[in-house]
Amino acid sequence: MPRWLLALATGALVFYTDDYVIAGVLPEIARSLDVSEGTAGQLVTVFSMTVAVAAPLAAVATARLPRRTVLVAAALVFTAANLGAAFSPSFPALMALRVAAALSAAAATPALFATAARLAAPGRTGRAVAAVAFGVTGAIAFGVPAGAWIGGAFGWRATFALMAAAGALVALAFATALPRAAGEQNALPVRDQIAVLARPAISMGLAANVVLMFGSMMLLTYLAPFTAALADADVTDRGVLFAVSGLAGMVGIWAGGRATDAWGPDRTLAAGVGAFVATMAALVALWPLRPVPVVLLLGIVTVWGGAAFWNSPAVQARLHLLAGPVATQALALNTSGTYIGVAVGGGVGGAVLDAAGPGPLPTVAGAAGLVALGLFVTAARLHHAGTDQGMPETIRK
Structure with a gap:
């Protein structure tokens, strides 16, 4: 892996770890700052919502700044915000610093993916994007437990101090490993940027990602009650299922990146979304047979986890291919769409669970997958049919 790609992947790991890392120390934060745990939990919510709104x-x-400059500046702001959080005297101050950290992540996230795609060698865009996405997944798999352990051993303030130190190292890595003009280009006027992003091949793909994230993350959010009802899964069983899903997701990201380079993003998305829909259909078929053995779910969850993350490199590479000089803006909108899809999935899934129990969850998720697949296919056909005529030559492929 080239140094610039290692720096980008590590940056993704650090920025995304900061989104989730305090989940493991919320009780300690609540006690220390004299707020309820529910109030402390809003530190996670405000971070996610700030990224969703601020990224585009x-x-x-x-847009007119070199990506290297944007990434170094974002990492420095991130470092300062977390260092301030480590010494925060009150909950409102901590909340304000979380917003500052989220703003830095919002600026960095699309730049990470766009820079990886632009610096990748021909035919290796998918793998470069997958490496950055792998850092995102690693934040959940490795970064969050490490942050929780640090907080438990040395106090919650040490968790933020750790993130500040990591941010400083990432800023140094960006400054030394990225080419000085990484991703630099002349920016289109804002009106032209919006016109490009509104093209059906791009806008429908962005909508498809929202729907896909809604479906895939909805069932993941409520996997515990669903598997308890389907297979009498206890806490240990659910831990195994979550672990299998996470490991499969990490493999799926890398495999999806290689498939994107070999097959192209459209075929890769068709395969990944199709596999996701098939796993939801399998869960629907098993529901009348409950309780089923937990071991029967392992294979389904493995395919589901792999398929859910398989799609990420293809989505990112597709947007980079179609959006050209506004690729960073398209990827920022995609970041927002991902957060929105996760949030909507949580809300809709909770409503379904309260109204009808866990049984309908895979049906709703599978239907969302079919809608997303239809949107992706339609967007691809519109592009290949020539509906992008009139776009800048750098965008039309």
């Missing part, structure tokens, strides 16, 4: 705005605002 930051992409437009920084």
Whole structure:
């Protein structure tokens, strides 16, 4: 792996770890700052919502700046915000610093993916994007437990101090490993940027990602009650299922990146979304047979986890291919869409669970997958049919 790609992947790991890392120390934060655990939990919510709202705005605002400059500046702000959080005297101050850290992540996230795609060698875009996405997944698999352990052993303030130190190292890595003009280009006027992003091949793909994330993350959010009802899964069983899903997801990201380079993003997405829909159909078929052995779910969860993350490199590479000089802005909108899809999935899944129990969850998720597949296929056909005529030559492929 080239040094610049290692720096980008590590940056993704650090920025995304900061989103989730305090989940493991929320009780300690609540006690220390004299708030309820529910109130402390809003530190996670405000981070996610800030990234969702700010990512596309930051992409437009920084469009004329070199990606290297954006990434170094974002890492420095991130470092300062976490260092301040480590010494925060009150909950409102900590909340404000979380917003500052989220704004830095919002500016960095699309730049990470766009820079990886632009610096990748011909035919290796999917693998470069997959490496950055692998850092995102690693945040959940490795970064969050490490942060929780640090917080448990040395106090919650040490968790933020750890993130500040990691941010400083990432800033140094960006400054030394990225080419000085990494991703630098002349920015289109804002009106032209919006016109490009509104093209059906791009806008429908963005909508498809929202729907796909809604479906795939909805069932993951409520996997515990669903598997308890389907297979009498206890806490240990659910831990195994989550672990299998996470490991399969990490393999799926890398395999999806290689498939994107070999097959192209459209075929890769068709295979990945199709596999996801098939796993939801399998869960629907098993529901009348409950309780089923937990071991029967392992294979389904493995395919499901792999398919869910398999799609990420293809989605990112597709947007980079189609959006050209506004690729960073398209990827920022995709970041927002991912957060929105996760949030909507949690809300809709909770409503379904309260109204009808866990049984209908895979049906709703599978239907969302079919809608997403239809949107992706339609967007691909519109592009190949020539509906992108009139776009800048750098965008039309």
